Amino acid sequence: MTTRRDGSWRERGAVLSRLLAALLGGYAVSALLAAVLALHLPMERSEAVLVGTMLSFLVYALAVMWAFAARHALRAWTGLLVPALLLAAVLAAPGWTA
């Protein structure tokens, strides 16, 4: 149901790739952000968990938009994986837990 001119398999594959980037990449970024904020926000732990969790859904929505706004599918992936790796690094860094 893609358009007539652009309905090639390459186009469809790219859309699918973006969709996966949006759903999986977006989830990875937002879940990691929730975890990092839960551990590192300067407030009581249970409070930090709530703030991080509440913010993560907004980030997820923006990540989905990014996945389809990026100039091409590869860029969509890198734009999500780089922040995800950074967040994962913060999460894994030793001696950083508040």
Place this chain on the structure above:
Amino acid sequence: MKQGFRQSMAWLHTWGGLLCTWLLFAVFFAGSLSFYREELTLWMQPELHQAQRGGDDGLAAALAVLQQRAPQARSWTIALPGPRDPVIEARWNHGKFDRKAVVVLDPATGRALEPRETVGGSFFRNFHFSLMLKRTGYWIVGMATLMMLVALITGVVIHKKIFKDFFTFRPGKSKPRAWLDVHNATGVMALPFLLTITYSGLLTLAYVYMPAGMIAGGIDSERFLSEISPRQEPPEARSGKPATLTALAPLLEQARRHWQGAAPGSVTIHHPGDIAAVIDVARRRGTGITARIEPVMRFDGVTGRLIAAQEQSAPGAVTYGAMYGLHVAWFAEPFLRGLLFVMGAMGCLVIASGAVVWGAKRREQHGATHAAVGYRAAESLNVAGIAGMAVATAVLLWANRLLPAELAERALAERQWFFGAWLLCLPHALLRPRVAAWREQLWLAAILLALLPFAVRFSGGLSLPQALLQGRGAVAGVELAALAFAALLAWAGYRIASVKPALPRARPARPLPEAAA
């Protein structure tokens, strides 16, 4: 061709929205009805229609029932009557949850009532967030809700003239244009509500969708909701020494004073009849905007001495409680509740009109005559998903009245009628021509709803005139709403029959975002 940000957002809005249309419509439809969950439940239990508040609100009778039925229970819970719930409920607990361990009483007379088994208004609430598929359903609804949030944000992005379009309505213009105006006007008008309800909806099940923060923070996500509520320590073990329970009424009065006049909603008595008995009095939900964090007062069950008054005041928990509260709207007084229902209905209209715009635009591009099979299928899903939902709801309400009150597995049978009717709407929509399918399903729902006030003949309970005369707003309201919706659906069916098909017109299709790369 260089593709702009707005164009790719328009693509995402269109196709992402379309993918979730029918699901989102069902979620918004059932969610809107859930604003009247308690009224629907009462209507669906004609045996409770006559119940009335008065005297001690049945407190003594409830205690007598519990003493007689479950003297050895681990705990008793009494749900007090409130403005939307005219009965008092006495539950007991022997350690694990038992749906049948409850007696419903008429507060004024203390008489035990025997309401029929029914899915009640809770059906719509549960369907709304689980599709009756448990955890799988949570995730399906969650993905659709995320898409709704994305559709709202992208909708704002692609909308250059958001204020101008607010005042634009061109019913005389070609159909996609008029439907687009409906889509835009309702979307803009209801935008604050839609954003709030969508975002808060995601948060109500945050512990399912996004447990990462809770795992990192060492909070058991399965127990998340009780973690944020002002939880009392579990009471000490039963001592085995018998003692008489203190009078409840003074404790309720003390709690009411402590909460500056806000009414208690439930009383839980741990270890009744034991010297270690403890009484928890919880404030009625919906006293403020927040939900899930109602304050609790704990008393000694024998002396009546106050042990602790717990309140949740941590800002994050209160914010979460407020988000949750905004979603479930337990706080809403009748006028605000009505407004929320209208907003929910507008949400349905935004979603439905979006689907219609899509269909009309495709017909305009390709011409009505050689519409592809895919478009035809999507249009049939529109009919079954939108008009079929109204048919299924009307059938459920009728099943509630017609199925014998003593039927075993009665609630299950009601559900089967709902889903059976809904399922039948799909082949009907596929087999009939597009306009005829819309009209027939809308009119069927209209007829069923218009006749609903007569269904009281088969079930007992208050008839519409009786309910009006006795001022039973909940019972009368459900039937008046049914009549209003019958009129609305009949009008919609009539309008759909009278519109002419749009002329086919060539227009370049919107390219995929990839086309620019």
